[in-house]
Amino acid sequence: MADVARHSGVSSQTVSRVANGLVNVEKTTKERVLRSMRTLGYRPNRAARALRSGTFRTIGITMFTLSSFGNIRTLNSIAVEAARAGYSITLVPIEHPTQKAVSMAFASLLEQAVDGIILVIEAHLVDDAEVTIPPGLPVVVIDSFPHSNYPVVDNDQMHGAQLATEHLLELGHPTVWHVAGPESSYSASRREESWRATLAAAARPVPPVFRGDWSTSSGYDIGLRIAENTDITAVFVANDQMALGVLRALHERGRRVPADVSVVGFDDMAEAESFWPPLTTVHQDFDGVGRRSLEILLDAIGNGPVKPTTSIVPVHMVIRESTAAFAANGR
């Protein structure tokens, strides 16, 4: 910057003003400085700026390794929105869902030069992590659990599971079976809970739960068991990836979908419409979640602490061809 000042014959102060687009600089001076900047290839030093102003125009994001469709969409949405708002994002992945890894990721994030943090977490691990987040550093949590200290944003898990279950019931199925996600996941718990409640409200029997780990292969293993039980005519699977595994197992065992068994997923991942058959599923608005959480975070950064509210983003059913009326079930 001093170089630029010398080159264009003004003070470094004026250069600073030009660099920041302030108005009180004469037009000709401004142009001269701009030209000097260009010829000298000047680029501002973020570190110095940050040191001086105390803000970094960067937000930190922690999430488990980018394996789930939802996390990735959410991350993408946050990244795009942040870029638009002039913020860049620093990503700290959590390799394994262990206590230690979470604590380490937190600690690392706290040492970063960030103005705020978005935690994309879906497990109990967070509460137990032995890290105290310094007061004054805004945090937003994306989770299915209402944390007491921070604003939380989430898709409407309960309503989604209710829609899925009701859809199957309306099709005339006597009851709906459920392939749940892992016990450690709050969103899995929410979906299961809501499935139970919906069944109870309709006075239907609640069959035992199948429990997977979100992976396609766990869905496949469970699908094999579902195929063996001809009582099962309707299944609500807690995510699309497991639903894909279920479909495969059903095909392999010669059970027709939807003629013999109706299957509903959860997520509406990009590929779901091309599953065979195209999957009826609950569409989650991950972009909406990302957008909303960034909005809250930027508000907190700009205007001080916000109330730890819970924002629920609406979801909706996408009905495709993996579900059919019970009457059509070949019986």
Added chain:
Amino acid sequence: MADVARHSGVSSQTVSRVANGLVNVEKTTKERVLRSMRTLGYRPNRAARALRSGTFRTIGITMFTLSSFGNIRTLNSIAVEAARAGYSITLVPIEHPTQKAVSMAFASLLEQAVDGIILVIEAHLVDDAEVTIPPGLPVVVIDSFPHSNYPVVDNDQMHGAQLATEHLLELGHPTVWHVAGPESSYSASRREESWRATLAAAARPVPPVFRGDWSTSSGYDIGLRIAENTDITAVFVANDQMALGVLRALHERGRRVPADVSVVGFDDMAEAESFWPPLTTVHQDFDGVGRRSLEILLDAIGNGPVKPTTSIVPVHMVIRESTAAFAANGR
């Protein structure tokens, strides 16, 4: 830091030494300082440290919106490896593959506090982007095009396409049709090129190319056309997502896979083994690519400029159930 110094009765200098784990501090002093740090909740200011030392322990990554399976795996791998090496990563997404968006992302990255940059790019746009990367800032490119100025890392596209085509040929198919990616993509060109060469080497006719845009729905549209042409018995699809669309179209039109048509994909995304039928595909080592590119970048950051070499990471076939011998083709 001054607070800590005062609290523990030493100079801020000594605090700095302790914070950086230097050895020339007496043990008792060190402990005292450490205790003060803890009680005062001291955390170092990255900006100040960066300003002074000129390094940020951060690397920047630019990529098109996180939509492709490969990009995401690569990003994840880089993030994990970087964390291990004590670096954090700053992500700058490119929203649209336009000249302007690319230039803006570059510019934004250059203003960041980063020690090096990894460009995950798969289009011609890069060369034309009117941004000059300042000399001295290490850059690694992940692409299927050998850039002259920077080290490039990539999966072995040519060999992968060759393996896929040969696999189909060895199964006795008279020739192999190809569903290519968009023309703007270098990796798509490589795969197409290698498919052509392999066919030529085997003295087989080269059918016209179908061209998609990587998306599942473009694969579906093309699949519909493939289903109509009963001459087609073997198809090499340039990525798994389009292959999924092709499979769906084939099912809808009653063409059996692999009995009537054999299909090979490219990527080996996590879901491919649960497609119906499980997809034979080329496994790309995205983790390997991420790891290798970070390795090169860190080397350049630590030891000065490296030669702009091209690193090719090996791929291999994964044979599942979407391919079968020509004899079995129901003819």
Added chain:
DNA sequence: CTGAAAGCGCTAACAA
């Protein structure tokens, strides 16, 4: 082994 002084590049506050 420890401390004092200087300065990294920038901007807020004030003065001209």
Added chain:
DNA sequence: TTGTTAGCGCTTTCAG
């Protein structure tokens, strides 16, 4: 509209 001064929190250099 422009310039001067001071200092953000840290580390490098040199002295003790």
